[in-house]
Amino acid sequence: MRVMGRRIGAQVMLSVLLSVALLDVALVLPGCSSANRVAYEATATTHVTVQEAMKGWNLWVGQGKATVAQEQAVKNAFQRWQKAMLVVCDAGALEAAAAQTNMGTGGTAGFGAALQQAVANAAREQADLVALMGSFGVKLPGS
């Protein structure tokens, strides 16, 4: 049981640290010509790490530690994050298409600005999702 709890903690820790760090990098490099690449890396990495966090949540639920109401709250938060990520992908596809035709905005205006805003929104939704899990007792870094 202790090993499983440690595993959950490690998975959630990876989710938090990886996504926060990469999303921060994406947000502080708005004028960089590789904004599209950084946003893609942040998005895809966030996706992977949320999957890991959800695996941890699945273990937590399997141990009978989550109530139905808590599960519903996490499900709702997951779906909000999912919607936010779809917006990021749409904005990213537009930015990538613009870059291919030498109209890349470099993240400073137009599609680039939309991509940055979408990434920021997704980061907020992800933070809410992870914080919610933490509030229900899943071990988080520093908790």
Added chain:
Amino acid sequence: MEIAELLTLVEGVVTLAVKEEPAVAASLQKIFSKPNPTPADWQAERDSIASETYEKLVPNTKLPPDSSS
């Protein structure tokens, strides 16, 4: 947080990911191997995210399948 600190943090976390979850490491390697993501890359990521459901990710769930609010 400074960029250098962020990159150091990412490096440390990725190292931890490789140690904890080989599958995560493989996924990360694939992600970071794309120097210039195309619209198709973004679309593939979108399709992957859209295909996921809470029930698929949390098979231990006690919620009914259509419990979205």
